[in-house]
Amino acid sequence: MKAFADLYSALDETTKTTAKVEALVAYFAQADPRDAAWAVSFLIGRKPRQAVPAKKMREWAAIEAGIPDWLLGECYDAVGDAAETIALLLPPPDRSSDRPLADWVESVLLPLRNHDEETQRQILLDTWRAMDHSQRFVWNKLISGAFRVGVSAQLVTRALAKLGKLEPGTVAHRLMGDWTPSADFFQSLLDPDSSDTDLSRPYPFCLAHPIDDSGQGGPAGLGDPAAWQAEWKWDGIRCQLIQRSGETFLWTRGEELVTDRYPELAGLGPMLPDGSVIDGEILVYRDGAVQPFAQLQRRIGRKTVGKTLLKDVPVALFAFDLLEDAGEDLRALPLRNRRARLAEIVAATNIPTRLILSPTVPGASWAELAEVRAGSRDRLAEGLMLKRLDSIYHVGRVRGDWWKWKIAPMTVDAVLTSARRGSGKRASLYTDYTFSLWDDSDRLVPIAQAYSGLTDEEIRRVDAWIRRHMVESFGPVRTVTPELVFELAFEGIQRSTRHKSGIAVRFPRILRWRTDKRATDADRLETLRARLSGPDGPSQP
Template sequence: MKAFAELLERLLFAPGRNTKIALLRAYFASRPDPERGYALAAIAGALDFPGAKAATLKALAAARMDAELFALSYDFVGDLAETIALIWPAHGDTPPALPEVIEGLRTANRAEIPALIESWLDRSDASARFALIKLLTGGLRVGASLRLAKLALAEMGLVDVNQIEEVWHGLNPPYTSLFSWLEGKSARPEPGEAPVFRPVMLAHPMEPGDVARTDWRAFRAEQKFDGIRVQIVATAQERRLYTRNAEDISHAFQEVLEQLTFDAVLDGELLVIRDGVIAPFTDLQQRLNRKTASAKLQREFPVGIMLYDMLFEAGEDIRPLSFDARRTRLEGWFAKTKPERMQLSPLIPFSSIDELASLREAARTVQSEGLMLKHCEAPYVAGRPKGMWWKWKREPLSLDAVLMYAQRGHGKRSSFYSDYTFGVWTADGELVPVAKAYSGYTDEELNFIDKWIRAHTINRFGPVREVEKTLVFELGFDSAQLSTRHKSGVALRFPRVLRLRTDKPASEANRLEDVRRLIPLE
């Protein structure tokens, strides 16, 4: 645990991306199995300890120290792991090894886990306690993403990072076969016929200069439908439905899985579709983040998939083919297979960039976020290769809203109030929340907002501060939608801060009726 704790501490304070990669590479190259594999799993978020949650740690802390002291310390520090690590009333120097922690938690029953954690905390110094708690709660937040870890592994093994991406989802902690391959001790582990996720191809956002310097005659256009990107993997062995981030959501969409009676890997968009009409994203949200979906939910929010691309057909990898060739294969496969709950994304004919611009501005009328533009010769490659695929999103909507509540952020922002709830006025003069946002401002603006929040707090609800309703922000967002989860009855999709409006009185912020006018088909 000492080496892992040192790694986390150095990553937390590392000044840049390349430094973090170098730290990870050195750790993976120097630490033994299975320790390094468990560290990689922690960074990947692939470890889960049901009996060791935040509530367990808070209860242990409450039993060891004054409750008021802990509450005040937690409020000041803003991070549970750091708070407990610093004020835990013991100081040891023989922390458990990382494999000891993993294997101990896996073999212990729930009743034994609190005492086990308590003994580890007693044996550890503040640094090791911090690492231990971060590991247990599954929230490292030290600025080291799984992508950085994969880049470090690629440097360590002198391989292209895409080779690691290709096999990653067929591996399990502690990744012994992966390290063996990277060190030249064995062949690359292959997934075989397992229904593994394949790295997705992503598009670059279109900037004004890109429009002028690109030859659009070589591109194909499609709608960028407003759902969630999915990869459909069906083999002779199993079937899976993954998000673009490789999260397996098969369990929540069993009615889709039942129709995957073919052998192919497809790329598409998951949508709620009723009688051929695409529903707003809020309808799809009713199906997301659920372990299962009842028959009633499936009837009320029927899902389908708009197919964009084909990666494999009957075990053949067709990703090296051009977009036009893959599209021809997809169309032929679709006509032959006629898969239920799936449609082909239509290619949009166009004769000029001006015509495309008009289509982009009309995207909201068909539940689209804008256009996808794909070069006819582009192979399907992992990552975001520039010049092959473009996303040309419609212009964002905007409104002025009043800051209502604030909460501390995480990681480097744990000392700042950086997560905000915004509201607009009702006809009766009541401020009702319509959005939460935590991006779009500069570090200088964050410092100003944080100081303002501390000076204008009027109430506290645990970690949340209620503030005076006087500070106005201009918010940008993609669309407004009906929502039963908000008192206002509406919610903004993808809200972000555009600018502070210290020049504007709160009474002049937008009204709820302004937001409702932006909701399609209301």
Template sequence: MDEFARLLDALLYTRSRTAKLALIAGFFRSTPHPDAGWALAALTGTLNLKAVQPSLLKALMAERVDPTLFALSHDFVGDMAETISLLWPEPAGTRPPPPGLDAVVQRLQSLSRKEAPAVVAGLMDALDAAGRYALIKLATGALRIGVSARLAKTGFAQGFGLDVEDVEELWHGLSPPFAPLFAWAQGQGPRPTPGDVPVFRPFMLASPLEEPVDLADHVAEWKWDGIRVQIVHAGAQTRLFSRTGDDISASFPDVTLDQPLALDGELLVRGAGQGDGTLAAGSFNALQQRLGRKAPTAKLLAEAPAFIRVYDLLAHAGKDLRPLPWYQRRARLEAVMPELDPARFDLSPLVPAADWGELAGIRAAARDAAIEGLMLKRRDAPYVAGRRAGLWFKWKRDALTADCVIMYAQRGHGKRSSLYSDFTFGCWTDDGQLLPVGKAYSGFTDAELALLDKFVRTHTTARFGPVREVEKSFVVEVAFDSIHASTRHKSGLAMRFPRIARLRPDKPAAEADRIATLLRLCA
């Protein structure tokens, strides 16, 4: 457990991706299994320990520390795990030897709700502050240390000289603590085989378009605003994978296959009407109502039926088609499409243009609710994992902007735990009310963040737990990809990917945008 705690501490304060990879690789090389396997599960978000909830930790602290001291400390530190780990009183006498990571996980996995308080308290007593911090992060499943699942897998692969794409393809046939994977990585066993099950194939990604490309060598296609997915059927099973490789099949049981295929496409929900040879796509806001619901109701399935707009054919009848050039895969995909359920699958159409000027005009005119921009793909490109220069490009439509007033602020996490970096902003109603229209925690420089943090601290008008309400006087220009009507929000709208584009301390708050103006932008 001590080694895992030191790894988390180092990762938390390391900003460089290269340095993080080196830390992860070194940890896996030096840490024996199964501790290393449980650590990989924790870093990739595949370790599920449901018996320990934040409420339990708070109750344990209430028995040991003055509630006012804890509240003030939590407000200052900003992170509950760090606050508890620092304030937890040292046990009387000699501290027992710290348990290993495997012992901790095994104990937590078998934990009942009744025995949880005593067991967790005993583990906390056996660990130092760093160990307690790691224990809390591990037990609650909220690491938040700036390491994605992909980065953790890349670090693991780097540690043993493996190809991370090989690890990704094996991943869904394995389970924690990944004994066959570590045996193979260490040269002590054969390469694991997932068997006759649907496996995830790492996505091919696009680079931002920086200059025009030759349309004789490239094909244009709409970039749809949904969820990039891969649907795979093998061994009488169908699985739907997100871009990060998560299995989201349970959330979308209405999308399935009945033949051995692997398709790359965009998950969307049906909208009103019918497109030209394609299903009408609803907004991302409509799709969002279904995300994360592992058992959608019959009513939701009927109101927001899902479908996949297919981009590419990765495998067919057991044959891997990824090495083929795009134009050959497209021809095979067009031949396969008539065999699929037309209510659940349609083909992403190509966007014809005589020249670059015409294509630019088509892009500029597109403000459809489900269109995010254009994709440019080389006609001879194979389907390769990751972002390979010169093969695929994304040309996103220009962002929308609005001038908004900061209303509330909250501290961030990790390296931002001492700064107010999460901002709720609003716009005016016609009768002079300021209503929240979105939240943002990115887009600003470090210098601008320091200015915003100072404003929050010197212009606070009320506190609600970790949230500060501020004087309604600071205007920011907010950029967002799209905006949609929403009955879930008091303002009646929801922004897609809002970020702070520019600070406008020069602009009077009364001149910020009106909600009616934003509603007119709704698709």
């Protein structure tokens, strides 16, 4: 545990990529394989579920430190991180332990959430008393389910590839799918002769970079449009449908196995040639048309899907790439070749309501494609994807071959009506805002919450203003006098029975602080309602 805590500190104290990779290589080179496997799991984002409620952790830490709850709260406001606050306030350890990370995780952390409250309290006190400050800090992060450090999965992959003298793509593939941290797994991860026996394992997803219309003149710098394939950029769930050795698996981009949640797509597997892997997008498809993302949300997160929901919210897989055919890895082939073979498979499967070849968008020039792109929202798309026809299927986000050319977001001018403090480094500042619009009775009705888009300087100014203009307190929320106006951007709009406004917006964020406007100049709810079409679908802004 001590070596892992030291690694966390080393990664947290530098912003240099080379230094992070060197620290990772040094740790993995000397770590016990069991410890290293758990470290890999945590570092690439597979954090455990919260084992103990945060409120209980703070309560027990305050008692152990001999301070009142309010003082711990004040310290948290100053530090900005609950795990670090607790680690700093606890008395020095009464003994020293260098128990391996794997033992801590497997024997203490994983069983912890299944114990009764008193047992949890005693276990937590015992662990705190056996750890120094840096170990407690990391341990608290793991217990709270909030573990993260300034290192990406790509950097971890680079470090492991360097240590094992492997291609990063090979390591990235081995890290995909469902695996359990163990000594055997870590050793196979670095074994150049290791063969993949996991039939369910997906490939690392190829991702696109956004095109900056403002600074680069849109896609004009990409050359001849004839060298590119344009497709609609759908707003669904990116996934890979895998059929191997008579078994079917459906993986999301977030590496969640969702085969049982979409039985109509799982049913496609046996109809595909064995050894097939299709990359595509899960979309609700009914009456020959894509339906709004709001419909898909009715199925997201459900472990089981009843007959009524299957009937009312049917999904289809819009296929846009073929990664494996008859067990052959096709990723090194040009896109035009992969697409041709995909088209043959989709046609042979012949289930046009469930497996659909994602349509390409014709255009003889970038101007012509821009004109087509302007109507993206009519198709419930976010814009266009541009893919070089001779591109391979890269691992991760590699600049140059795949671009996402999204349409401009919808915008609205809204009034700041309440705020709450942020988390982490923003815990002492009011950074999480609620914005409202005027209704027909000239009342402000909340329509969105947002916390991103302002500069650090603007955040400090808004925070100071909020502290001077607080009206009421509701738990952590502070209402304020309705004076400040901000321009919000969002990707979509839909009707909602869960919101007082009757409207929900998708991916809201702050574009700018409208210091030139008064609250009375802000938009009205009818401005948003005018953008709705159909029972829950968006229209053009």
